[in-house]
Amino acid sequence: MESIKRNILLNPGPSTTTDTVKYAQVVPDICPREKEFAGLMKTLREDLVKIVHGDLNKYTSVLFCGSGTINIDVCINSLLPEGKKVLIVNNGAYSMRAAEICEYYSLPFINLKFPVDEIPDLEKVEKTLIENPDIALVHTTHNETGTGILNPIREIGALAHKYNAVFTVDTTSTYAMRPIDIEKDNIDFCMASAQKGLMAFTGLSFVVGNKKIIEESAKYPKRSYYCNLYLQYEYFEKTGEMHFTPPVQTIYSTIQALKEYWEEGEEAKWARHTRVFNAINDGLEELGFRQVIKPELRAGLVSSAVYPDDENWSFEKVHDYCYERGFTIYPGKISTTNTFRLCALGAIDEGDIKDFFKVFREALEVTGVCVPVKYNA
């Protein structure tokens, strides 16, 4: 097996993969309607539930062919009963995406907004639930990837359940990294994609959630054909297959990635991401960069650094310098502050981050940015 050029991706997914995962895509051609392929998907679906410690009698996973956003779309359009309302607990770009999905489907929703650098005020969440007994679905984002803030999902989930609402959580940027316990965390539905925590490829996304609620949703309004949760679930239960063509090669690589996940282990993997994250924060601090999210509020996977006040600073130039040397940095996603992000996803370790900061420092020096960087106020 020839090794493939290794790039260090510090963007929030897709992430750096191992060569064994890359090569797992190279398989003999197969029609995904063969029994052999359905057999692979059965184990895969169970593994996806086990990652969040779900009881297989109570929870299932439903696969979709698409990027991570398809999961948000599926959950929101499929799990809202007629005449009911969605509550989005929103402190960032990814929860905003859920609000836009409500808008596109013309669903009644409350967009409960909080500042991007603060965790949601639980009293306000509860007050909204009390004042709106027609809320049947509460949605939020676990690690708001736009900033890197960690939301208190267990507490929000407890409130959702206290007022009889289903709780859906976008865990795309924590799943298979930061440990999740679906039941203890009060999650009815969580979601992710193969290219993030699992360190495989784009094309496979999945919702992990409560079977009974999916079965109940059979009688809810059908607002989408391709993105209906019950339709896809029912097809899997009947045939063991995806309703429409699955991303065959991505599924093979995800199966290899899961094998590597179990080999590394939940705890060791989270410890590795934490090492990487700490190395990123140390490196930023050494160069004088400020971050948007206070240390105690960080989810431990995404750092959002503020652009320095230096007329020579150019994200583009610094990006290109690093990119040419095998390191990818990523712009921010906050409308009010100019930021860039460095993320601790993927098959990387702290040594890679040390190598990155040598190149990053050089990029600053070559482009004439003052080191340590400066801020006016």
Ligand SMILES: *Cc1c(COP(=O)(O)O)cnc(C)c1O
């Ligand atoms: C990456 C990500 C998604 C999915 O984004 P796509 O561009 O559709 O892959 C959704 N939610 C969160 C929190 C994410 O980090």
